[in-house]
Every structure is written in C-alpha cells, then in structure tokens.
Amino acid sequence: MSGGEADEGGRTWSRHYRRPYTITGGRTRPAHEGLELETLVQTVTGVDEQLAGLGREQRFIAAMCREVVSVAEISARLDLLLGVTRVIVGDLALEGVVVLYRPPATGADADLPPVELLERVLHGLRKIS
Amino acid sequence: MRRSPSAEVGAASATQRTAARGRSGIGRLVPRLPILGDLRLGRRLGWVIPVLIVLVAAIVGYNARAIAQQRGSALIVNTAARQRALVERYTKDVLLAVDGFQADPEDSAEAVRQPVDVLLDGGSVRAPQGDGSRVEIPPARDWRIRRKLEQDRHLIDELIRTGDRLLDGGRADPSYAADVTRLRVLSAQLSSVSNDAVREITQQTEASISRLVRIEIALGLLGVLAALALGLLLRRAGAEQAAQFRSLVNNSSDLITVLAPDGTIAYQSPSVQRLLGRRPADLAGTALSDLVHPDDRHDVNISLTKLAEAPEATADFGCRLQHLDGSWRHVESICTNLTDDPRVNGLVLNIRDVTEQAALRQSISDLLHNLARRSQGLVDRQLELIDELERNEVDPDRLQELFRMDHLATRMRRNVENLIVLSGVDQRRRWSESVPLRDVVEAAVAEVEDYSRVQVAGIHDLTLAGQAASDVAHLLAELVENATSFSSPTTMVKVSGGPTGNGYVLEIEDHGIGMSDADLDEANRRLAAPLAADNIAVSRMMGFHVVGRLAARHGIRVQLRHRWFGGVAALVLLPAALLGSAREHPAMAPPVPAGVMASPEPFLPDSTTASGWQPRAHLPLRPHAAPAPNRGGDTDAAAEAGEPVE
Numbered sequence: 001m002s003g004g005e006a007d008e009g010g011r012t013w014s015r016h017y018r019r020p021y022t023i024t025g026g027r028t029r030p031a032h033e034g035l036e037l038e039t040l041v042q043t044v045t046g047v048d049e050q051l052a053g054l055g056r057e058q059r060f061i062a063a064m065c066r067e068v069v070s071v072a073e074i075s076a077r078l079d080l081l082l083g084v085t086r087v088i089v090g091d092l093a094l095e096g097v098v099v100l101y102r103p104p105a106t107g108a109d110a111d112l113p114p115v116e117l118l119e120r121v122l123h124g125l126r127k128i129s
Numbered sequence: 130m131r132r133s134p135s136a137e138v139g140a141a142s143a144t145q146r147t148a149a150r151g152r153s154g155i156g157r158l159v160p161r162l163p164i165l166g167d168l169r170l171g172r173r174l175g176w177v178i179p180v181l182i183v184l185v186a187a188i189v190g191y192n193a194r195a196i197a198q199q200r201g202s203a204l205i206v207n208t209a210a211r212q213r214a215l216v217e218r219y220t221k222d223v224l225l226a227v228d229g230f231q232a233d234p235e236d237s238a239e240a241v242r243q244p245v246d247v248l249l250d251g252g253s254v255r256a257p258q259g260d261g262s263r264v265e266i267p268p269a270r271d272w273r274i275r276r277k278l279e280q281d282r283h284l285i286d287e288l289i290r291t292g293d294r295l296l297d298g299g300r301a302d303p304s305y306a307a308d309v310t311r312l313r314v315l316s317a318q319l320s321s322v323s324n325d326a327v328r329e330i331t332q333q334t335e336a337s338i339s340r341l342v343r344i345e346i347a348l349g350l351l352g353v354l355a356a357l358a359l360g361l362l363l364r365r366a367g368a369e370q371a372a373q374f375r376s377l378v379n380n381s382s383d384l385i386t387v388l389a390p391d392g393t394i395a396y397q398s399p400s401v402q403r404l405l406g407r408r409p410a411d412l413a414g415t416a417l418s419d420l421v422h423p424d425d426r427h428d429v430n431i432s433l434t435k436l437a438e439a440p441e442a443t444a445d446f447g448c449r450l451q452h453l454d455g456s457w458r459h460v461e462s463i464c465t466n467l468t469d470d471p472r473v474n475g476l477v478l479n480i481r482d483v484t485e486q487a488a489l490r491q492s493i494s495d496l497l498h499n500l501a502r503r504s505q506g507l508v509d510r511q512l513e514l515i516d517e518l519e520r521n522e523v524d525p526d527r528l529q530e531l532f533r534m535d536h537l538a539t540r541m542r543r544n545v546e547n548l549i550v551l552s553g554v555d556q557r558r559r560w561s562e563s564v565p566l567r568d569v570v571e572a573a574v575a576e577v578e579d580y581s582r583v584q585v586a587g588i589h590d591l592t593l594a595g596q597a598a599s600d601v602a603h604l605l606a607e608l609v610e611n612a613t614s615f616s617s618p619t620t621m622v623k624v625s626g627g628p629t630g631n632g633y634v635l636e637i638e639d640h641g642i643g644m645s646d647a648d649l650d651e652a653n654r655r656l657a658a659p660l661a662a663d664n665i666a667v668s669r670m671m672g673f674h675v676v677g678r679l680a681a682r683h684g685i686r687v688q689l690r691h692r693w694f695g696g697v698a699a700l701v702l703l704p705a706a707l708l709g710s711a712r713e714h715p716a717m718a719p720p721v722p723a724g725v726m727a728s729p730e731p732f733l734p735d736s737t738t739a740s741g742w743q744p745r746a747h748l749p750l751r752p753h754a755a756p757a758p759n760r761g762g763d764t765d766a767a768a769e770a771g772e773p774v775e
Contacts, residue, residue: 013564013598016512017572019539020519021532025581028525028532056567081519083528115523 020081023057028083030090032100037072037082037118040101041065041089047097054097057088062097072118076125181359184352188345195341204264206334208254209327212244212281213320216288220316223292224309227299234296238289245282248326249275271333277326284322288315384460384480390437390468392416395475404460404482406453417478422449422457433464436476440469447483459487498552501545508542536580543576543603547675550600550682560595563709569593570624570635573605579613588626591633592709597683601703604679604687607672608637608699616641616696633708637699644697649689656680656687683707 043065051059061074069077075085092098219237226232247254251268269275295308302308378385379399387396393416397409405420421429425448432446443465449457462480467473515535522528567588574583593601605624612622620640627634644652655673680687686702 012562013560013595014568014572017575017599017602018568019535019572019575021535022571022575022580026529026532026536028528030525081528082523083519083525 015079020084023055023080023084024087027087030086032090032093034102035071035086035090035093035100036102037070037115039071039089040068041071041074041093041098042068042101043098044096050095050097057084058092058097061085061088061092065098068101072122073125076122077129178359181352181355184348184355188348188352191341191345191348195338195345204254204266205248205269205330206327208244208248208266209323209330212241213323215241215244216285216316216319216323219288219292220312223295223312227295227305234292238292241285241289242282245278245285249278249282269330271329274326274329274333277322277329281319281322281326284315284319288312288319291315382482384478386417386478386480387473388417388433388464388476388478390475392418392433404452404458404480405450420450422451425449433476436464436466437468440466442466450480458482459484494552494554498549498554501548501552504545505542505549508538508545511538512542536575539575540578543606546599547603547607547679550603550678551675560598562595563592564595564598566591566593566626566633566703566708569598569602570605570626572598572602573609574624576602576606577609577613579618582613582618582621583609583624584621585624588624588635589628589633590710593703594707594709597685597707600679600682601685601701601707604676604685605635605637605701607676607679608687608701611672612637612639612641612697612699615639615644629702632702632704635701635703637701638692639696639698641696643691643695644689649691649697652689656689 041061043062047062051062054062057078057080060078064074064077071085071089072082074080074089075082078085080088089098089100093100215237219234219241222232222234222237226234244254246252247266248269251266253263253265269278291308291312295302295305295312298305298308381398381400382403383398384401384404385396385398386394386401389395393414394412397412399409401407401409401412417433418426418430429446429448432444436442436444443463445461445463447459447461450460452458459482460480461483462478464476464478467477468475512535515531515538519528519531519535522531567585567590570585570588574580574585577583609622609624616622616639622640623636623638625636625638627636652673656677658677676687679685680701684704684706688700688702690698690700692698
C-alpha cells in the first residue's frame with residue numbers, strides 16, 4: 001500500500017510526527033518583549049555547559065548564533081515555525097544564552113520594509129537553499 | 130422382628146415420594162431435557178429396591194422362625210414321648226417301694242411332673258443331643274394340645290396322689306388292691322392321653338412346617354420376580370440412555386474425536402460427515418494432522434504433544450481442517466487427555482466449526498481497517514493543512530488556536546493508527562529511513578492530551594528503525610497517557626532512557642496514586658499476551674492491549690512496576706535490532722545548506738553521549754527471550770527491593 005508514502009512530499013517521519021507545539025510546551029507568546037523578525041541574535045561565549053540541559057532546537061540555535069543571525073534566518077534555516085523560533089529565542093535571551101540586537105534603524109518605523117517584502121526575501125532564501 | 134422392616138418400608142416410601150415430588154418440580158422447569166435420563170432412571174427403579182430388601186428380610190425371618198419351630202417341635206415330641214416312659218417308671222418305682230425293694234418314687238414323681246409343666250407353661254429342657262445345653266420351649270398354644278396336656282397333668286396329679294397313698298399305707302392298707310389297680314389304670318390312661326397329645330403336637334408341627342414351606346416358596350418366587358423386573362428395567366433404561374447419548378453424539382454439530390496416543394484417530398463421531406464430508410470409517414486409523422492446514426500443523430502438534438504429557442489436562446486450539454472437497458473449515462477444539470482412563474485411553478477432542486465466525490471476524494476486521502485507513506488519509510491531509518497554516522502564522526493568539534487544532538488532529542491520528550493495528554491487518558506505513566529516538570519520544574508526547582506535563586530527559590542519541598517508529602511512538606503515547614491520567618495534574622511525568630545489555634530502556638515514571646497489585650499483574654499479563662482484536666473492545670484495559678500488540682510486532686518488551694516512593698514506572702525495552710547510532714544521522718544536524726555553516730561539529734554538543742555508547746547489534750539477540758529490563762539503576766533496585774507504596 002504505502003511503499004511511496006515514506007517520501008511523500010519529501011517529508012521525513014520526524015516532520016510528520018513531531019509536532020511544533022511540543023517544542024515550546026504549547027506556548028506561542030515570546031517571554032521576551034520586542035522580538036521581531038529582524039532582531040539579531042548572538043550566542044554569549046562560554047555557555048557551552050549550559051547548553052547540555054537544553055532541547056535540540058535550543059542547542060541548534062545556540063550553535064548557529066555564534067555568528068550574528070536574525071530571527072527570520074534562524075526560522076528559515078532550521079525550518080522552524082517563526083512563532084516557535086521567537087518563543088525559543090526569547091527563552092534563550094532570558095536565560096542569558098543569547099543576546100539580542102535591534103538592527104540599526106534606517107529611519108522611522110514607518111519606513112521599514114513591509115512584512116510581505118521580508119517574507120518574499122525569506123522565500124528567496126529558501127529557494128537558494 | 131416383622132414390625133421393623135415394614136416400618137422401614139413406610140419411611141423409605143415416604144422419602145421416595147418427597148424425592149419424586151422434587152424431581153417432578155425440576156421436570157416441569159426443564160421438560161424433556163434428555164440429560165435428565167439418569168434422574169428418570171433413578172425414579173423408576175426407586176420402588177424396586179425397597180421391595181427387594183423387604184422380601185429378602187421376610188424370607189430370612191421366616192427361615193429363622195421355621196428352623197426354631199422345627200427344633201422346638203422335635204423337642205416337644207421328644208418330651209411327650211419321654212413322659213410316657215417316666216410314668217411307667219414311676220408306677221414301677223411305687224410298686225417296688227411298696228413291696229419293700231430299693232426305689233426312689235419321690236424323685237420319679239418330680240420327673241413325671243416336669244415335662245407336662247414345661248409343655249404347658251413353657252420353660253427350658255435339656256437338649257436331646259445331650260451336650261448339656263438347654264433349649265427354651267414356648268408354652269403350647271393350640272387349644273387341642275392344651276386340653277390333652279391339661280388332662281395329662283390332671284391324670285399325673287391323680288397318679289402321684291394314688292402312688293403317695295400306696296407308699297403311705299403299704300400292703301396292710303385295706304384299699305391296697307384297689308389303689309394298685311387304680312395306679313395301673315391311671316398309668317395306662319396317661320400313656321394313652323400322652324400318645325394323643327404327641328399325635329396332636331406332631332400334626333400341628335407338620336401343618337405349621339408345610340405352611341412355612343409354602344410361604345417361603347411364595348416369598349422366593351416374589352423375590353425372583355422382583356429381581357427379574359429390576360434387571361429388565363435396568364437394561365431398558367441403560368439402552369434408552371445409550372440411545373440418547375448416541376443420538377446426541379450423532380446429531381450434534383460438534384465433532385467428537387478420540388485420538389490414540391500415536392496421534393491417529395481411534396474414534397470419530399458421525400457428524401464429521403456434515404462438517405468435513407468424510408465418513409467416520411474412512412478416518413479411523415488415519416492421522417489427524419493429515420487433515421490440518423499445513424500452516425497450522427506445527428501449532429496443533431505442539432498443543433497435542435504438550436497435552437499428551439499431562440494426564441487429565443485440558444487444552445484448546447484453533448486450526449483449519451480440510452473438507453473432502455478441498456476447502457478449509459475453521460474449527461476450535463477443546464481437548465482432554467483421558468489416556469489414564471482405560472475406557473478411552475486417548476485424547477478426546479471436541480471440535481466445533483467456527484468457519485462462519487472466522488469469516489465474520491475477518492469481515493469486521495477488514496471493515497475496521499478500511500474505515501481506519503480512510504480516516505488516516507483524512508487526518509493526514511488535515512495535519513498537512515494545519516502545517517501550512519502554522520508556517521504562515523505570526524500572530525501568537527492565532528498560532529495558539531492552530532496548535533490546539535494540531536494537537537487534536539495528532540491525537541486523532543494516533544487513535545486511527547492504533548485502530549489499524551487492532552484490526553489485525555498487517556499493513557503499516559513503511560518509513561524506510563531510521564528516525565532519531567528522541568524524535569520518536571517527542572512525537573509520543575505530542576500525541577498525549579496533557580503533553581505539557583511531560584518532561585523528556587536524557588534520551589541518548591540513537592535512531593530507531595523507520596518501520597517501528599510510528600508503533601513505538603503510539604506505544605509510548607499510550608503509556609504516557611496512562612501516566613498523566615492517573616496522576617495529579619500538578620505533577621510531572623518523566624520520560625527517560627538508558628542503555629542495557631541487549632537494547633535500550635525507556636522509562637516512564639509518574640507520581641500518581643499507583644495501581645493495586647492485582648491491577649498491575651493484570652496489566653502486565655495483558656502487555657505480555659494481548660488478546661485478539663475482537664476481544665479487546667470488551668476489555669477494561671484496552672490501552673494495555675494496544676501497547677501489548679504494538680510491542681509484540683517489534684519484539685519490544687513492556688513492563689509496569691511499582692515505584693517504592695509512589696506511582697508507577699513503565700519500562701519499555703527496545704531490542705538492539707531496532708536501534709542504530711545517531712552520530713551520522715542527517716536529522717541530527719540542522720537542515721542548513723552545505724557551505725553556509727563552517728562545520729557541523731558545533732551542532733552536536735556531545736555531553737549526553739559522553740560515554741559514546743553504541744548499541745551492540747552484533748550480539749545474538751532473541752527479543753522474546755530477553756530478560757526483564759533492568760537498568761541496575763537506583764530507581765530499579767529500589768523498586769525491586771521496596772514494598773509497593775499504595
């Protein structure tokens with residue numbers, strides 16, 4: 001019946017069965033205020049032993065953010081829901097594992113590129129990968 | 130002597146009447162139930178046996194009385210005859226004494242009186258055999274005999290008075306001559322009267338003996354008749370009962386087969402004609418296993434061999450038997466080992482045709498499977514849709530709602546996939562690639578209602594074979610669900626893992642109220658030997674059946690234990706054959722484009738696998754024979770040593 005189902009839509013078992021709500025325990029609201037798509041994230045040096053007790057996504061993010069990465073990029077690279085990424089990054093920031101940087105404002109908030117544009121950029125990034 | 134048996138008869142017949150009333154009561158409730166044949170037999174024969182007993186008692190009694198009477202009569206005749214001699218001796222003694230010769234008439238007088246007294250009033254006399262024993266003689270009853278004896282006694286008194294007068298007066302007495310004459314006359318009279326008495330007595334005795342003989346003959350005849358009637362009744366009842374049972378055996382839809390110790394059919398009931406189209410005579414002497422489906426033959430042989438070693442044991446098995454036309458009939462057999470019973474000397478098989486039930490079960494199971502498959506497709510599509518929605522959702526509140534939908538759909542998928550497992554149709558999703566064990570555990574947590582109370586810790590970096598991933602996830606979900614629902618909502622349920630010699634153990638611990646010993650035993654039994662799908666629905670512990678079946682598919686062992694400080698720990702032993710190393714597994718590295726990241730090395734903080742443990746897949750493993758999972762950790766050691774905390 002299902003020889004082909006394994007590769008259906010390119011999905012792996014984990015993506016099929018591991019549900020995103022368990023990663024954050026069902027939370028969708030970041031514990032840290034002011035987390036936006038463009039917020040930059042960097043891992044604090046010397047927290048390796050602190051990582052041991054964290055979940056896989058947390059560890060991946062901490063590893064990835066040894067260089068400065070934006071929240072949107074984390075979400076795209078880890079194929080993680082944006083809402084979930086924000087919650088995890090917020091938690092990490094509260095625990096002091098990562099520090100957050102607001103990108104330098106290029107003008108008033110009204111001048112920021114709209115979300116649609118950012119999503120298109122995100123889409124483009126996905127295509128590259 | 131004759132009263133007591135008749136009293137017994139009265140009592141016996143009264144009991145019998147009561148019993149008969151009781152039986153007819155049962156008879157009204159279950160009219161004409163053939164198995165009551167033996168009860169009816171008992172009722173029919175009930176009156177014969179007391180009658181026989183009474184007859185035999187009467188015959189014995191009469192015999193004893195007749196013998197006693199005959200002995201008494203002989204004595205009486207003897208006594209009467211002796212009296213004549215005694216009278217003559219007395220007469221002579223008197224005459225001799227009067228003439229001055231040596232004699233003892235006083236003594237003779239006593240001797241003359243005695244027989245008459247005994248005969249008239251009863252008493253004891255010396256037995257004629259002369260061995261010194263004495264025999265009781267009853268007083269004479271017949272009036273003719275009594276009259277003669279009275280006359281006898283009267284004459285004796287007269288005789289002795291005359292004798293006394295002669296002894297007193299002697300020859301000088303003027304009435305001497307008259308007295309002597311009188312003495313002789315009396316003696317002659319006595320002799321005659323005694324003769325009459327003896328004749329009367331003899332006649333009486335003869336009459337009574339012939340009467341006794343006639344009665345005995347009649348009683349004997351009655352006894353013979355009663356015995357004949359009893360025999361006939363028994364024979365007829367036996368034949369009737371045999372016919373009843375034969376008809377039961379012949380007309381039953383069940384087969385009754387007797388297997389000789391060598392496995393050949395020693396007896397086959399005729400109903401085999403209906404079930405298998407074969408004649409009983411053709412089957413006698415052939416091996417039963419020739420009829421059994423080749424796939425079932427091994428199991429049947431094992432069951433029968435095991436049974437043959439245990440006299441009086443019972444076993445049951447199901448198999449398929451071949452009809453003469455080549456088709457297969459599903460049967461269930463209950464067999465009893467009666468090799469110790471010399472009348473049977475073999476295994477008795479009661480075989481019932483369950484082909485229709487088997488077909489019904491199959492169709493129900495197919496229906497279940499089809500419905501579950503359809504639902505599975507729908508739930509999968511629903512989850513895909515939810516995935517898409519979640520991906521594009523940035524609003525925390527709406528994402529929250531989507532998560533709740535996601536959670537419900539995930540739980541629905543778990544139920545649907547469990548249904549597919551329960552339907553017994555072995556069609557599973559085959560995921561070719563192996564899956565990180567931690568993902569499987571997290572997937573299980575996602576399928577539990579109260580997932581936020583579950584804490585996963587210390588699962589090693591291993592992978593699980595893809596074809597087992599979903600089943601293991603559902604199995605764990607069932608156990609975690611059990612743990613969360615039977616513990617306080619404020620406590621956590623912990624899922625942890627650790628390697629063992631022959632695999633990997635996952636442990637699910639709760640802080641609940643625990644289970645009673647009986648419930649725990651029952652649950653472990655279900656886990657070890659799950660029932661067939663159609664029996665699970667009625668079972669109280671359905672979840673454990675599901676776990677048992679899921680585990681059995683992959684050689685996984687599951688066991689529940691008390692935790693000595695409260696709650697229950699569920700241990701799941703994954704065999705090494707299902708496990709692989711996760712070090713080079715792609716899912717363990719984040720899906721980033723190659724070259725973007727400098728090196729995958731930092732993504733694998735290795736602290737949880739510091740020991741670098743690898744499953745020892747090269748060990749010869751037999752999952753079913755594996756010992757109970759035991760990590761040897763503090764918890765287990767304590768759980769084994771400690772008392773269950775209730």
